[in-house]
Amino acid sequence: xxxxxxxxxxxxxxxxHTVVNxxxxxxxxxxxxxxxxxxGSGKSTTIKMLCGLVQPSGGDAxxxxxxxxxxxxxxxxxxxxxxxxFSLYGDLTVDQNLEFYARAYDLDLDRRGVRKSAVMSITGLxxxxxxxxxxxxxxWKQRLxxxxxxxxxxxVLFMDEPTAGIDPVAxxxxxxxxxxxxxxxxxxxxxxxxxxxAERCSRVGYIFEGDLIALGTLDELRALQDVNPPGxxxxxxxxxxxxxxxxxxxALRYVRDVTIFGRDLHIVADASASxxxxxxxxxxxxxxxxxVSRIEPSLEDVFVxxxxxxxxx
Ligand code: ADP
Numbered sequence: 001x002x003x004x005x006x007x008x009x010x011x012x013x014x015x016x017h018t019v020v021n022x023x024x025x026x027x028x029x030x031x032x033x034x035x036x037x038x039x040g041s042g043k044s045t046t047i048k049m050l051c052g053l054v055q056p057s058g059g060d061a062x063x064x065x066x067x068x069x070x071x072x073x074x075x076x077x078x079x080x081x082x083x084x085x086f087s088l089y090g091d092l093t094v095d096q097n098l099e100f101y102a103r104a105y106d107l108d109l110d111r112r113g114v115r116k117s118a119v120m121s122i123t124g125l126x127x128x129x130x131x132x133x134x135x136x137x138x139x140w141k142q143r144l145x146x147x148x149x150x151x152x153x154x155x156v157l158f159m160d161e162p163t164a165g166i167d168p169v170a171x172x173x174x175x176x177x178x179x180x181x182x183x184x185x186x187x188x189x190x191x192x193x194x195x196x197x198a199e200r201c202s203r204v205g206y207i208f209e210g211d212l213i214a215l216g217t218l219d220e221l222r223a224l225q226d227v228n229p230p231g232x233x234x235x236x237x238x239x240x241x242x243x244x245x246x247x248x249x250x251a252l253r254y255v256r257d258v259t260i261f262g263r264d265l266h267i268v269a270d271a272s273a274s275x276x277x278x279x280x281x282x283x284x285x286x287x288x289x290x291x292v293s294r295i296e297p298s299l300e301d302v303f304v305x306x307x308x309x310x311x312x313x
Contacts, residue, residue: 007046064156179200204216
C-alpha cells in the first residue's frame with residue numbers, strides 16, 4: 001500500500017535559488033513525522049508543496065493517494081492543515097468558528113452537527129463552546145485550530161509549528177492529543193523547533209539549506225557514523241561555569257568535539273579517555289566540574305553533528 005505521504009526528489013526553485021533540493025521520504029499511515037530545520041531551510045515550502053498550495057519545480061509527491069501537482073483539489077479535500085497563522089475569528093465563539101469552517105468544508109447540516117461534537121470531544125473544547133475565541137489561551141486556541149482542521153475527517157494532517165509560543169504543559173497536552181489521533185490511524189506531518197517534541201516522533205527529517213540531511217528514527221540517526229564516529233565516546237559534563245569548562249575541554253588532546261547544552265557540556269572524546277580521566281584532567285586545568293557521565297547522542301547532538309559534517313565536506 002502506498003504511504004499516505006510520499007515525496008520523490010521534490011524540488012522548489014524561486015529564480016535561481018533552490019529552496020527545497022530533491023527531498024525524498026515516505027510517511028507511513030498512523031505515524032508522526034517530525035520535520036525540523038533552522039528558519040529559512042525549506043520546511044514551510046515543503047509542506048505547502050505537499051498540501052498542493054505551491055507548485056513543485058521538480059520531482060513528485062503524492063498525499064492521500066493524490067498527486068500534489070496534478071490533483072491539488074483532491075489533496076486539499078483529504079488533508080487537514082494547521083499553518084503558523086491559522087485564521088481563527090477572535091470575535092466569534094468556539095462553536096461559531098467550527099460552524100464557519102464546517103460550512104467552508106461544505107458539510108451538510110446533519111454532518112456539521114455530528115462533526116462539530118466529535119472534534120469538540122476529541123480536543124476537549126466542549127466546555128468552551130460558547131467562549132469567544134480571542135479569550136482562549138494560546139494552547140486552547142491551537143486546539144481550536146486543530147478542531148477546525150479535523151472537521152472533514154482528514155486522514156492526513158499537516159501542522160506547521162503548532163506549539164510555537166504555547167506553554168510547556170499545553171505543549172505536552174497537545175502532543176498527547178496528536179498521538180491519540182495517530183493511534184486512530186491519522187498520519188501526522190509536524191514541524192517543530194522543540195527537540196523534546198521531535199524525540200517523541202516515530203521518525204524525523206532534518207532539512208538544512210533545502211537539503212534533507214537526516215531521515216530516520218532516533219536510533220537510526222544516533223547510529224550514523226558522522227554522529228558516532230568509530231572509536232569515540234560521548235560524555236555529558238555538568239559544570240558550574242560552563243563557558244570556562246567549554247574552553248578547558250576543547251584544549252584536551254583527546255576531545256574531538258564540544259557543545260554546550262544549557263549548564264552541561266556534551267563532548268565527543270577518543271574511546272580511550274575514561275570518565276575518571278576526563279574529570280581529573282578538567283579539574284586539574286582549574287575550576288570545578290561535576291559528574292562526567294557517558295550518554296547516547298540526543299537528537300540535538302545528532303543535528304549538530306550532521307550540520308558540522310556537512311559544513312566540513
Ligand atoms: P522555513 O519554513 O524552514 O523557515 P521556508 O520554506 O519558509 O523556510 O523558506 C525557505 C526559503 O525559501 C527562504 O529562503 C525563503 O526566503 C524562500 N522563499 C519562501 N517562499 C518564497 C517565495 N514565495 N518567493 C521567493 N522565495 C521564497
